[in-house]
Amino acid sequence: MSLFSPRRYQAPFKPYRREESAPIRLFTSFEQVTKSALFGCRMCGNCILQETAFVCPMTCPKGLRNGLCGGATPEACEVDPTRPCTWYMIYERAEKLGREDRLLEINAPLDGSRVGNETWLDVGRLWRAQEERLNPLDFVRDKEKFSRSWDELFLNARQPDWWQGDSEYHPPAYTEPLSLLEANLRTGVFTTTAEIAPPLDASFAIEDRKVCCLQDYVVAANFTDSASATPRMSSMAASVHSLQEGLEPVMQLQARDRTRVAIASEAMGAAGLGIHNLLCLSGDHHSAGIGPMAKPDQFDLDAVQMLWILRRMRDEGIYLDGRKIKARPQWFLGTAASPFGAPPKYEAIRMHKKVNAGAQFVQTQPVFDHDRFLEWLEALDKRDLLDKVYILAGIIPLKSARAAHFMAEEVAGVYIPPEIVKRMDDAGDDKVAQQETGVAIALEIIEKLKNTAGINGMHVMAVHWEEIVPRLIDESGVPRPVIKDLAELKAVVA
Ligand code: SF4
Numbered sequence: 394m395s396l397f398s399p400r401r402y403q404a405p406f407k408p409y410r411r412e413e414s415a416p417i418r419l420f421t422s423f424e425q426v427t428k429s430a431l432f433g434c435r436m437c438g439n440c441i442l443q444e445t446a447f448v449c450p451m452t453c454p455k456g457l458r459n460g461l462c463g464g465a466t467p468e469a470c471e472v473d474p475t476r477p478c479t480w481y482m483i484y485e486r487a488e489k490l491g492r493e494d495r496l497l498e499i500n501a502p503l504d505g506s507r508v509g510n511e512t513w514l515d516v517g518r519l520w521r522a523q524e525e526r527l528n529p530l531d532f533v534r535d536k537e538k539f540s541r542s543w544d545e546l547f548l549n550a551r552q553p554d555w556w557q558g559d560s561e562y563h564p565p566a567y568t569e570p571l572s573l574l575e576a577n578l579r580t581g582v583f584t585t586t587a588e589i590a591p592p593l594d595a596s597f598a599i600e601d602r603k604v605c606c607l608q609d610y611v612v613a614a615n616f617t618d619s620a621s622a623t624p625r626m627s628s629m630a631a632s633v634h635s636l637q638e639g640l641e642p643v644m645q646l647q648a649r650d651r652t653r654v655a656i657a658s659e660a661m662g663a664a665g666l667g668i669h670n671l672l673c674l675s676g677d678h679h680s681a682g683i684g685p686m687a688k689p690d691q692f693d694l695d696a697v698q699m700l701w702i703l704r705r706m707r708d709e710g711i712y713l714d715g716r717k718i719k720a721r722p723q724w725f726l727g728t729a730a731s732p733f734g735a736p737p738k739y740e741a742i743r744m745h746k747k748v749n750a751g752a753q754f755v756q757t758q759p760v761f762d763h764d765r766f767l768e769w770l771e772a773l774d775k776r777d778l779l780d781k782v783y784i785l786a787g788i789i790p791l792k793s794a795r796a797a798h799f800m801a802e803e804v805a806g807v808y809i810p811p812e813i814v815k816r817m818d819d820a821g822d823d824k825v826a827q828q829e830t831g832v833a834i835a836l837e838i839i840e841k842l843k844n845t846a847g848i849n850g851m852h853v854m855a856v857h858w859e860e861i862v863p864r865l866i867d868e869s870g871v872p873r874p875v876i877k878d879l880a881e882l883k884a885v886v887a
Contacts, residue, residue, distance in 0.1 A: 406436050408509035421511040438507030441551050444495045446486035453479040455649075455678055456690055458500040459697035460743035462675055463731030463758065464805025471805045472678045484739050496742050499558035499750055500551065502653060502698050512550070519549050555713060558701065562749050562781060566708035567723075572669040573641045574613040575725040576876045578754065578783045583843060583871050584850030586643060586756065586785055587862050588615045591631035600631060603859045604640045610866045611640075612874040613670055615756070615852070618645040622682030629659060632668050643727065644668045649676030652693040653702065653713060660703055664722035672727045672756065673699040696728055697743075697750045704751025727754040730784075732769035733762070733808035741772035748782045755782055756852040759789035759800075761809045761834075763841045770847050785852040786842050790865060791831035792858050794818050832861065832868075839869040 412418050421436075428434030432442060435451040441458060442449065450458050454472040461480035464471030470478045487493050507515075520527055527546050531539035552558055570576040577584045587610075589603050607614055614635060618628040632642035644663050646656065660671060675696045679687045694702070702713050703726060710718045728747045731740060744755070760766045766786065773779055791797045794817040801809040813834055820830040842848050851871070855861050866873065 406438070406509040409505065412510070417511065417514070420514065424511045424513055436509050437503050438510045438512060439501065439503045439551070440512045441500050443547050444498055444500060444551065445483045446490055446492050448479060448483045448486060450479060450483065454689065455675060455692045455695070457675060457692070457695045458502065459695050459746055460496070461735055461739065463729065463734050465735050466805070467735070472680055481735070484742070497560035497746060497749065499560070499697055499701055499746060501553060501556035501558055502694050504553060516546065516550050520546055555715065560749065563704065563708070563751065565753060571723045571725045572613070573874070573876055574643065574670050574754070577612045577874055578849055580875050582875045584785065584874070585611045585866060585871060586613045586615060586850070586852045587611045587859065588617065588852065588854040588856055589631070589859065590617050590620070590856050591626040591628060593625055595626070597634050600634060601638060604635050604638045606860050607862055608640050610863045610873055611853070613641040613643050615643040615645055615672060618647045618674070618676070620677060622649065622677050622679045629663055629668070632663070633666050636667055641670065642668055643670040643672050645672045645674060646699070647674040647676030648692055648694045648696060648699055649679070650691050656694060656699055657702065657706065657712060660724065661722055664724060669723050669725055670727065671703065671724045672729065673703065673752070674729055697746050700726055700728060700747060700750035700752050725753055726751050727756065728752040730755045730757045731806040732757055732760070732766050734758070734806040737769040737772035740769060741776055744773055745776045745778060748778050752782055754785065756785045757787045758806050759787040759854060760838055760842065761813050763838060765808065767845070770845070774847065779847040783849040784847060785850045786848055788835055788839060788851050788853045788865070790835040790855050790858065790861050791817055793824065793827045793831070794820065832864065835865055836869050839865065839871065843869070843871060
């Protein structure tokens with residue numbers, strides 16, 4: 394048990410190779426014992442405690458270093474309900490200590506060569522190299538100078554040259570829309586996307602039926618990436634097939650199960666194959682799966698870091714390792730949002746970071762409570778985000794009372810007000826009556842969203858019920874895609 398952080402979830406790291414110097418090994422052990430007792434330190438070797446109000450982010454089971462996940466609640470961690478959410482503690486303590494401004498800096502992923510090593514000697518080395526060297530006496534003599542030198546010292550320690558994360562917004566460095574989705578959103582017309590789960594087998598027959606059914610109604614279809622840690626055909630394969638069939642894909646790409654190498658490689662492959670919409674996600678934890686659980690800490694990056702890396706590959710033409718990219722990938726970058734997970738002010742911090750890192754569009758968790766959704770939008774507005782990111786509000790038509798209960802009670806980050814669950818119950822045992830009630834509820838929500846300032850469209854997640862999407866679009870009166878052909882893209886910009 395540590396003094397300042399929740400108890401350690403995973404085993405501490407060890408260096409990937411043995412340090413040759415015995416005194417340094419001894420010093421490292423001393424540092425480990427001290428920091429473990431105070432912060433539950435896992436010796437990640439890439440300390441960002443200054444940015445996280447002195448709560449160690451490595452105690453998050455997903456190892457997230459840039460904010461909470463969509464399933465976090467004030468009560469407990471989504472992955473391990475017996476402990477609090479690390480990031481809740483970070484936000485709460487940052488508020489108490491007046492350090493909220495520090496929560497916006499985009500923190501680097503771990504440098505594997507530093508993992509398991511001491512950091513105090515490293516800080517000492519940086520201190521010696523400082524031009525205006527930090528002097529403890531300045532704490533009394535010249536506080537301003539002291540805090541300037543302090544900030545500079547630790548900024549250099551946590552932001553290595555290969556990362557250089559900051560708290561600034563970086564607008565996309567291109568002008569023409571890269572995809573139909575981007576082109577349609579730019580017209581200002583309410584835009585619809587839908588979700589398709591890739592096939593469970595090696596046949597495209599079912600996907601073909603779904604693509605055919607959605608084609609004239611939505612601008613693009615998302616292909617999920619082994620959601621809930623349960624394997625299906627890859628998002629990339631399903632996306633390429635959809636493209637060939639004439640429906641623009643949004644390829645979901647999650648951090649779970651992939652290193653930074655795999656993510657950059659797959660994203661580049663997608664661009665080469667003509668997939669230009671990427672949805673960057675941290676991903677569900679392995680414990681969400683149905684099979685024997687994989688090694689639990691396979692999150693090399695989080696969604697914020699993915700966006701930071703991919704935006705720089707596109708706009709600056711560089712890989713994370715600094716290699717130049719000749720033909721730059723063309724991605725319209727998106728991410729997910731969870732308006733009902735944590736309090737809006739916390740969710741807005743996470744969204745602010747994602748937008749600064751490179752998110753251009755966001756698809757939200759399903760909206761069942763419009764008033765609470767407005768609170769989240771207001772929190773984004775306060776941070777001046779609404780004109781920097783396109784927002785597609787999530788819609789799930791409830792197919793049955795059972796589905797309503799399941800989502801309300803089991804799915805993290807989804808909130809269904811009790812009156813909506815009751816309406817589904819009141820529909821009785823008849824399957825069709827339940828479906829009709831689900832459609833009526835969805836249409837009521839769409840009607841409100843259509844007239845909500847700051848909303849650019851909707852993302853319909855009618856997984857295994859895709860045939861309902863055309864009806865929702867027709868009956869709600871939301872427009873079908875305005876621009877349907879990639880050849881029209883240039884005309885839109887001109
Ligand atoms: S709820 Fe999510 S962000 Fe919070 S500690 Fe658990 S895994 Fe990490």
